[in-house]
Amino acid sequence: MTATVGPDQISQNAVVSASSVFYFLLLPALALFYAYWKISRRHLLELASKIPGPEGYPIIGNALDFVGSSHDIFKKMYSRSFEFGKIAKFWAGPKLLIFLIDPRDVEIILSSHVHIDKASEYKFFKPWLGDGLLISTGQKWRAHRKLIAPTFHLNVLKSFIDLFNANSREVVQKLKKEAGKEFDCHDYMSEATVEILLETAMGVSKKTQDKSGYDYALAVMKMCDILHIRHTKIWLRPDILFNLTKHATNQKGLLNTIHSLTRKVIKKKRADFEKGIRGSTAEVPEDAKTQKYEKNVSSKTVVEGLSYGQSAGLKDDLDVDDDVGEKKRMAFLDLLIEASQNGVVINDEEIKEQVDTIMFEGHDTTAAGSSFFLSMMGVHQDIQDRVIQEIDEIFGDSDRPATFADTLEMKYLERCLMETLRLYPPVPIIARQLKQDVKLASGDYTLPSGATIIIGTFKIHRDADTYPNPEKFDPDNFLPERTANRHYYSFIPFSAGPRSCVGRKYAMLKLKILLSTILRNYRVKSNLGEEDFKLQADIILKRAEGFKIKLEPRKPLLKA
Numbered sequence: 001m002t003a004t005v006g007p008d009q010i011s012q013n014a015v016v017s018a019s020s021v022f023y024f025l026l027l028p029a030l031a032l033f034y035a036y037w038k039i040s041r042r043h044l045l046e047l048a049s050k051i052p053g054p055e056g057y058p059i060i061g062n063a064l065d066f067v068g069s070s071h072d073i074f075k076k077m078y079s080r081s082f083e084f085g086k087i088a089k090f091w092a093g094p095k096l097l098i099f100l101i102d103p104r105d106v107e108i109i110l111s112s113h114v115h116i117d118k119a120s121e122y123k124f125f126k127p128w129l130g131d132g133l134l135i136s137t138g139q140k141w142r143a144h145r146k147l148i149a150p151t152f153h154l155n156v157l158k159s160f161i162d163l164f165n166a167n168s169r170e171v172v173q174k175l176k177k178e179a180g181k182e183f184d185c186h187d188y189m190s191e192a193t194v195e196i197l198l199e200t201a202m203g204v205s206k207k208t209q210d211k212s213g214y215d216y217a218l219a220v221m222k223m224c225d226i227l228h229i230r231h232t233k234i235w236l237r238p239d240i241l242f243n244l245t246k247h248a249t250n251q252k253g254l255l256n257t258i259h260s261l262t263r264k265v266i267k268k269k270r271a272d273f274e275k276g277i278r279g280s281t282a283e284v285p286e287d288a289k290t291q292k293y294e295k296n297v298s299s300k301t302v303v304e305g306l307s308y309g310q311s312a313g314l315k316d317d318l319d320v321d322d323d324v325g326e327k328k329r330m331a332f333l334d335l336l337i338e339a340s341q342n343g344v345v346i347n348d349e350e351i352k353e354q355v356d357t358i359m360f361e362g363h364d365t366t367a368a369g370s371s372f373f374l375s376m377m378g379v380h381q382d383i384q385d386r387v388i389q390e391i392d393e394i395f396g397d398s399d400r401p402a403t404f405a406d407t408l409e410m411k412y413l414e415r416c417l418m419e420t421l422r423l424y425p426p427v428p429i430i431a432r433q434l435k436q437d438v439k440l441a442s443g444d445y446t447l448p449s450g451a452t453i454i455i456g457t458f459k460i461h462r463d464a465d466t467y468p469n470p471e472k473f474d475p476d477n478f479l480p481e482r483t484a485n486r487h488y489y490s491f492i493p494f495s496a497g498p499r500s501c502v503g504r505k506y507a508m509l510k511l512k513i514l515l516s517t518i519l520r521n522y523r524v525k526s527n528l529g530e531e532d533f534k535l536q537a538d539i540i541l542k543r544a545e546g547f548k549i550k551l552e553p554r555k556p557l558l559k560a
């Protein structure tokens with residue numbers, strides 16, 4: 001009997017033989033790809049083998065070091081940092097991470113106009129910040145940096161002083177209800193920094209938003225949690241896996257909250273622009289205006305060997321000569337809207353990306369910096385006494401607003417702020433992707449092209465070779481005679497070089513006014529010591545337990 005073969009059987013056989021061919025070809029293809037991958041990495045592996053670092057497991061490398069809560073990971077990485085010298089490598093799976101601590105090596109990377117590419121980890125910011133200043137690179141970054149840096153020039157910042165005062169006074173009023181109780185000051189600092197940014201750099205009233213600045217700040221904090229999860233849990237890095245998780249759904253909702261505020265801000269500013277309105281439309285109460293108190297001050301920017309958050313010896317594009325005198329410069333969003341009219345330098349989508357970038361970079365960092373400062377005042381009562389004494393000498397019994405000249409007199413407060421940024425830098429690490437080999441200055445090491453370089457700001461700031469007794473809060477670390485003897489790159493809370501923080505001067509000026517206004521009205525207390533702080537670094541350095549302080553009113557409160 002002859003067996004007959006039906007059409008179904010024929011097509012089944014065809015499928016089987018096609019898949020056999022596929023697997024027959026797939027295996028050699030995979031083997032070839034693996035061989036190519038190994039050969040292409042030979043150079044990287046060879047140079048990496050000369051760099052000290054912990055032993056890792058096959059395939060996953062040292063990825064297990066990144067398991068645990070945000071606080072556990074931070075604690076583990078910091079304690080491991082003492083096992084090695086000033087350079088150490090880690091393997092996050094196949095990815096080579098090299099930590100740099102020596103300021104001479106850090107200078108080579110940060111001062112370079114070549115090594116400006118951000119590490120691939122920054123790509124998780126893309127759905128949020130697009131190609132904004134923080135993550136863009138190449139020609140786009142150069143053109144936009146050139147456009148944006150002048151909008152944070154000191155002459156523009158001086159025009160924000162009244163708004164800094166008005167908003168700081170509102171914080172003092174809002175804090176009234178917390179007097180005498182333990183509470184988390186970060187909530188108040190976040191809300192205030194968002195609202196100050198809206199009224200100054202964005203030039204719109206904070207009433208433009210339906211909700212409070214706190215809702216935006218909360219969405220940003222939750223977004224940072226998600227990004228941190230993707231950085232540390234390497235299996236969540238591919239979009240295809242991430243999109244299957246609840247984090248992806250949460251991210252969608254959070255980005256909606258964040259982007260709806262930025263869209264509203266831009267719409268309002270455009271409408272003002274079309275009506276011929278320029279500058280901030282936020283209202284300043286009469287008693288927060290400084291004009292009648294402002295003395296004639298020189299436009300020098302350097303105070304006691306420091307230039308707004310970095311060593312005076314370091315210069316960047318924010319330190320352009322003040323020769324232009326009082327020449328009018330434009331605030332951030334005004335200038336962007338005007339530049340977009342010609343459509344050459346920046347388009348509408350790019351404006352949105354830059355607004356999102358400034359709103360994020362400008363608020364979460366400063367909220368953390370000010371919360372750590374208040375925590376330090378609470379812990380170190382003797383140091384707080386000296387800050388309060390300096391402020392009382394400047395203002396006496398008057399409740400007048402702080403002028404630019406006053407901020408130059410706040411020398412001890414400035415040293416305390418620097419010391420806070422040294423011990424608790426809001427951006428604890430900076431990461432760059434190398435596109436060519438780099439020879440280091442500190443020893444016979446060469447960083448291979450393709451490696452991710454981690455500038456360990458937190459660790460650099462606590463290096464005993466630079467700072468005697470490095471874990472002690474000591475504002476005298478910033479006395480001119482001490483800063484003069486230090487390597488410029490041993491204090492880099494705002495990064496340094498061509499990609500330094502564009503908001504450095506803005507942040508320092510605003511923080512001086514905000515913090516002095518709070519301390520003119522309250523004394524800070526704390527039940528906890530620094531040893532109780534549980535640090536975590538989900539993008540921005542925070543206290544995992546919250547920034548818990550207590551406030552005691554000092555005298556009748558400033559008028560709102």
Ligand code: HEM
Pocket residue numbers: 133134135145201357358361362363365366369425426427429430431492493494495498499500501502503504506507
């Ligand atoms: C205490 C407050 C602040 C700290 C500690 C801080 C720190 C930093 C650091 C370390 C970087 C480099 C990040 C990196 O390379 O990954 C940076 C970049 C940046 N910051 Fe800040 N920042 C602060 C406040 C601000 C403010 C107030 C603004 C704007 C109003 C701002 C806008 C930016 C922008 C746009 C960049 C990207 C610059 C570029 O790549 O060209 N920052 N900041």
